Amino acid sequence: MSVELNGVGKSYGGTPALRSVDLSLGTGVTGLLGPNGAGKTTLLRIAATSIAADGGDVRLLGRDPHESHAELTEIRRELGYLPQELGYPSDMTTFGFVEYVAVLKEWDERRARHREVRRVLDLVGLGDLAGKRVSRLSGGQRRRAGLAQALIGSPRLLVLDEPTTGLDPTQRAQLRRTLSVVGHESSVLLSTHQTEDVAALCERVVVLADGQVRFDGTVVDLVATAVGQVWLTDSAVPQAAVTWRTGTGRHRVVGGPRPPGAEAAEPTLEDAYLLMLGPDAAPLPA
Amino acid sequence: MTGNATAWHADPALLSAYVDGRLDAVLGASLERHLDRCAECRSAVGPLADRSLLEQAWSTVRERAESPAPPWAIRQARRLGLSEPTGVLLAAAASLRMAWLVGSVVALGFAALATAVSDSTALWPFLLVAPLVPVVGVAASYGPADDPFEALAVTTPYGRTRLVLTRTIAVLVTSLPVALALGLALPGPTWVAAAWLGPALAMLPVMGAIAGFAGPRLASAVVALVWTGTVMASVRALPETWPVEARQQAVYLLLAVVAVAVILVRSRRTRRIGVVL
Numbered sequence: 001m002s003v004e005l006n007g008v009g010k011s012y013g014g015t016p017a018l019r020s021v022d023l024s025l026g027t028g029v030t031g032l033l034g035p036n037g038a039g040k041t042t043l044l045r046i047a048a049t050s051i052a053a054d055g056g057d058v059r060l061l062g063r064d065p066h067e068s069h070a071e072l073t074e075i076r077r078e079l080g081y082l083p084q085e086l087g088y089p090s091d092m093t094t095f096g097f098v099e100y101v102a103v104l105k106e107w108d109e110r111r112a113r114h115r116e117v118r119r120v121l122d123l124v125g126l127g128d129l130a131g132k133r134v135s136r137l138s139g140g141q142r143r144r145a146g147l148a149q150a151l152i153g154s155p156r157l158l159v160l161d162e163p164t165t166g167l168d169p170t171q172r173a174q175l176r177r178t179l180s181v182v183g184h185e186s187s188v189l190l191s192t193h194q195t196e197d198v199a200a201l202c203e204r205v206v207v208l209a210d211g212q213v214r215f216d217g218t219v220v221d222l223v224a225t226a227v228g229q230v231w232l233t234d235s236a237v238p239q240a241a242v243t244w245r246t247g248t249g250r251h252r253v254v255g256g257p258r259p260p261g262a263e264a265a266e267p268t269l270e271d272a273y274l275l276m277l278g279p280d281a282a283p284l285p286a
Numbered sequence: 287m288t289g290n291a292t293a294w295h296a297d298p299a300l301l302s303a304y305v306d307g308r309l310d311a312v313l314g315a316s317l318e319r320h321l322d323r324c325a326e327c328r329s330a331v332g333p334l335a336d337r338s339l340l341e342q343a344w345s346t347v348r349e350r351a352e353s354p355a356p357p358w359a360i361r362q363a364r365r366l367g368l369s370e371p372t373g374v375l376l377a378a379a380a381s382l383r384m385a386w387l388v389g390s391v392v393a394l395g396f397a398a399l400a401t402a403v404s405d406s407t408a409l410w411p412f413l414l415v416a417p418l419v420p421v422v423g424v425a426a427s428y429g430p431a432d433d434p435f436e437a438l439a440v441t442t443p444y445g446r447t448r449l450v451l452t453r454t455i456a457v458l459v460t461s462l463p464v465a466l467a468l469g470l471a472l473p474g475p476t477w478v479a480a481a482w483l484g485p486a487l488a489m490l491p492v493m494g495a496i497a498g499f500a501g502p503r504l505a506s507a508v509v510a511l512v513w514t515g516t517v518m519a520s521v522r523a524l525p526e527t528w529p530v531e532a533r534q535q536a537v538y539l540l541l542a543v544v545a546v547a548v549i550l551v552r553s554r555r556t557r558r559i560g561v562v563l
Contacts, residue, residue, distance in 0.1 A: 048441045049440075049441050050437065050440050050441050073443045073445070076441055076442055076443040076445075077443045079441060081438065081441045083437040083438065085437065086437060086438065087435065087436070087437075089378065089435075092378065095353065096378070099353075099374060100374060100375065100378045100435065101435070101438055101442070103371045103374045103375055103444070104375070104435075104438065104439060104442035104443075104444040104449070105442050105443060105444070106443050106444060107371075108369075108370075108371045110370055110371075113371075114349055114353060115345075118348065130348075131351060149438065
């Protein structure tokens with residue numbers, strides 16, 4: 001197992017962010033879904049050795065990160081991490097930015113390091129922009145530069161905090177292709193607000209809410225929880241758990257009693273996610 | 287090869303001879319001129335070329351075009367033995383700290399000027415500023431607010447602690463020569479030009495030890511405040527060189543030893559991943 005969490009908890013100033021989380025991840029792509037404040041970033045930071053858990057057992061790549069600095073360093077040698085917020089020095093080129101991180105990841109031999117930097121830049125489609133200053137890249141291009149640094153050295157554990165933020169549909173499709181290849185040999189744990197990314201990419205999905213795991217299983221299993229609870233109606237249904245007017249002018253109704261005259265609809269991952277979080281959940285951004 | 291360049295095409299034997307380097311200079315140059323203007327011949331010559339040779343050439347071109355040239359200071363440091371990877375890290379740090387470097391030189395310059403114009407009757411401006419320059423410089427290269435890579439550095443095998451120490455050394459290397467040179471240029475006792483190094487080198491581990499509890503910003507503020515108080519107190523009632531005299535140097539050494547011990551104990555006991563200093 002690449003990530004093993006048992007009873008992991010974390011609080012900030014007395015406010016719990018994670019409450020006794022159990023999670024085991026092997027090879028493949030796992031998507032982490034949850035509303036803002038659910039604890040996704042905290043969970044990812046623990047998996048990336050950025051912060052320590054307050055309690056519980058954490059094992060990453062078969063090692064205990066708290067045991068010693070040597071163990072911690074061994075984990076970090078096989079880890080790639082894309083934080084939610086990443087600073088980009090304005091006076092650095094894209095190549096220079098990724099190379100800097102490559103040095104931090106102990107790529108000391110210059111030629112091999114440069115080859116690796118070019119490989120990951122090509123992998124995220126930034127090969128032609130290597131010499132461009134980071135400050136002149138678009139938001140999506142910067143995000144891809146951030147992803148490139150995480151891919152240095154083909155890490156066995158890749159932790160990505162909202163990697164699709166700022167990417168257009170074409171770039172997201174490219175990212176999915178890249179990660180699906182990486183996921184064959186590595187463990188990829190990513191958080192996103194895009195349920196279609198999870199549906200298209202992740203073999204496994206974990207729904208986090210209020211610091212706890214609400215669901216842990218395959219995408220198909222999560223979608224199955226909404227079967228028979230999604231309808232299309234011609235008018236609004238106030239008593240529905242979640243409902244909104246779609247682009248066709250009809251209303252999509254998720255949860256609650258079946259409205260009279262409603263037409264049954266095929267549930268999507270987003271329907272199941274909204275149903276799981278209950279009436280407080282707002283539809284995710286498209 | 288005369289007439290319209292695209293009206294005729296080089297035969298495969300001629301192209302092969304060109305690729306193999308068997309054409310004389312004139313014929314080779316003439317064919318190159320033709321290739322510039324003839325797409326059909328260009329596409330015909332491509333497959334004849336050695337693929338690995340082309341990739342090697344392209345790799346070299348990319349290497350030259352994409353690899354950022356290190357700043358002058360880093361190139362000189364590498365000639366003196368600085369390792370290439372450390373040069374990459376410091377080149378980035380130097381570019382981030384350019385404003386600080388300029389500021390520190392200006393501050394030192396003004397302090398030395400104030401001391402010089404007083405004809406050495408007022409050493410305190412120099413004694414106050416010189417030890418604080420490396421302290422403030424290290425603090426500025428320490429905390430999350432100053433480092434765009436902070437979130438990444440803590441999760442890499444190189445480690446934040448090593449990065450902080452590397453930058454600390456870089457700050458000392460860039461600031462100490464200027465301060466030492468200005469100190470030597472000042473009127474007054476020559477030993478003062480180097481004596482301020484005692485408190486300066488003691489303040490760094492003290493700041494590191496306090497930073498482990500209170501963060502680098504507050505730690506540097508505390509250290510700067512205490513040093514300012516010490517220097518200003520000596521101005522009123524003691525000889526001006528009192529803060530850097532032998533007995534006080536022993537106190538600074540003791541403080542440095544205690545601070546290093548605190549850092550070491552914390553680094554062994556702490557469970558806060560990524561944080562040692």
